[in-house]
Amino acid sequence: GESVGLHLPTLSVQEGDNSIINCAYSNSASDYFIWYKQESGKGPQFIIDIRSNMDKRQGQRVTVLLNKTVKHLSLQIAATQPGDSAVYFCAETVVYDMRFGAGTRLTVKP
């Protein structure tokens, strides 16, 4: 399943499928990007980050891709699990100034 950032704020996938969450960032000077996961009633939780001198970074079951040409960031989650259900935010940073997008709600169907 795939989302297109602010225009499709909800993504529903089947358990075990791969998920792709997209984000269009706004500031071409942003040099550091983070994906956060937020569960209901909790603060955002760090998932993975990437600096502007990279275009791909992998973590455990997650991959972040950065395309600076079109100012696009994506988060890929492999073998999505029910525990992955949450709202996902991308954040862009210039120096200390971190700004968040509106988020995408990921729902995993069993």
Add this chain to the structure above:
Amino acid sequence: DTGVSQNPRHKITKRGQNVTFRCDPISEHNRLYWYRQTLGQGPEFLTYFQNEAQLEKSRLLSDRFSAERPKGSFSTLEIQRTEQGDSAMYLCASSLETGANSPLHFGNGTRLTVT
């Protein structure tokens, strides 16, 4: 768990009252941030401290809002003469300055309801 701690978790107040929230960051973190989050939106930056110095304030932070970090450790956010539009989740985050960017670590927030 030595993560970011925020108190109280919930606060209900009547319009016109003052409220104060507290944030205890991760102990070795010298940067501290306050964000506000409304339902269905991402966190919005309010203000930022490096040690005890408040280095940046958003336009969102009206003169009814004041934040302090007196000893460079915990921080307080006070809202005076609360309005219904102040109802939101107030999030605190901290990070360690390493010469390069590092991720913010968030607390679980204080949810404010102004009636």
